[in-house]
Amino acid sequence: MKKHQIILACTAVFLLLFYNESVGINISIFGVVLTLLISYFFQEKFVDRSHLVLVVTSILSCFAFAWYGDAASFFALALSILFLQFKTQDGQLKMLQVFPLIVLNGFTSVGRIFMFNQWLPERKIHNDLAKKLVAFVLIPVIFLGLFFIVYSFGSDHFSSLFTDYELDIDLPQLIGISILGFYISFSFWNYWVPEVCYEYNPKLSNNFSNISEVKNQSTFSFLDLDFERKSGVITLLLLNIMLLVFIGTYNYEQFFEVVQKTNLSADTHERVNAVIFSILMAVGVILFYFKGGFNFDEKANSLKNLAKVWLALNVILIVSAMIKNTEYVSFYGLTYKRLGVYAFLILAIIGLAVSFQKIRKQKTNAYLFNQMVWYFYGTILLCSYINWGNLVTNYNISVNKGVEPVFLSGLNFNDDTRREYFQKNNLNGKYAEAVREELISNYQNSSFLSKALYYEFLDKKK
Secondary structure (H helix, E strand, O other): OOHHHHHHHHHHHHHEEEEEEEEOHHHHHHHHHHHHHHHHOOHHHHHHHHHHHHHHHHHHHHHHHHHHHHHHHHHHHHHHHHHHHHHHHHHHHHHHHHHHHHHHHHHHHHOOOOOOHOOOOOOOOOOOHHHHHHHHHHHHHHHHHHHHHHHHHHOOHHHHHHHHHHHOOOHHHHHHHHHHHHHHHHHHHHHOHHHHHHHHHHHOOOOOOOHHHHHHOOOOOOOOOOHHHHHHHHHHHHHHHOOOOOOHHHHHHHOOOOOOOOOOOOOOOOOOHHHHHHHHHHHHHHHHOOOOHHHHOOHHHHHHHHHHHHHHHHHHHHHHHHHHHHHHHHOOOHHHHHHHHHHHHHHHHHHHEEEEEEEEHHOOOHHHHHHHHHHHHHHHHHHHHHOOOOOOOHHHHHHOOOHHHHHHHOOOOOOHHHHHHHHOOOOHHHHHHHHHHHHHHHHHHHHHHOOOOOOOOOOOOO
């Protein structure tokens, strides 16, 4: 199929799936359709394992959204399919560029739709079937419609033969869904990559291309490499000493000082925030000193070793923050935010490990960001596939922490466990529970395309 045919076909599929429907399984079906179309029409471009992995994650994300229908599974579905399309169509570009391109095409597609020569075929028709459709169907229908309008003004009985019927069509919605479907299909299949992206792409490479030039490059014009190297050694040595002192005081306050339970929340937030800023600055320091020449400087071994020590000390700091967060969980139970802290700290350890690899393998700064895009994507997938709400509920009930009815009613996808626990202990989540039960009822009473399958396996509350 040609580009314009795929766009029109996807628009028709979108219209069939979403007309008179709300968001639900229809998004998953549309996602599967897009994935299968990419896999079928561009299979010759599937040149490495990452394409197959993205096809699998796209399908799994579609099933996840069909089951949960929540924001996490939607982002997983959207990113999976966009990554697959981007990797297939422009495999030479770094995946880091997909995010600005999504935003860019979101705006430019509105104008590019009217640049017909970019996506519509030439006007001359060569296909016999198309010629027959135009000659035998389209032209007669146009003239028939024009004369019907004329004759309708001249005879009420003639007009009533065709107008005394009422079609059950919501015309504004039909037009709106058609426009939205066409816009999404056009943006997806006919996206635009500016020439500057191809020109900038080499700068996002994982490896240095001009090592001889980079070797002699200094950061500051007023300092030669020898002074800059010694400055880096002094800076990292002092930073390591300061971080050692901070880790000592941090852990002393955390494990040896008696903290009132009422202050535990504030203390945990303060310590985690300090760790977050420390990690961001730690990565910044590495990116500053190892953006170029020091990666290949034979005299920079001391600088490299101090940088590795700096990274290791930051890992120790992260582990300390994890222990503090675990202490917080042991007192108050799990929440989405506390799970989010674990996720961030794990990603921080991965980021530091990638930074270590960057130094060891003499990679560019872009290497760190190129790798972290995939780890961030993996985190989104993990968030969408696991029922965290039910996990939090089961854990909190088992340890009898964080089991306030309103809190449990505010969690997602824990309904069987929540109902059983509330019934057993005669609890009521009040307004939060009422909102949750209304949401369940709405999904259960929706048409098939508007459903989230999770709610179909819940008993209807009497």
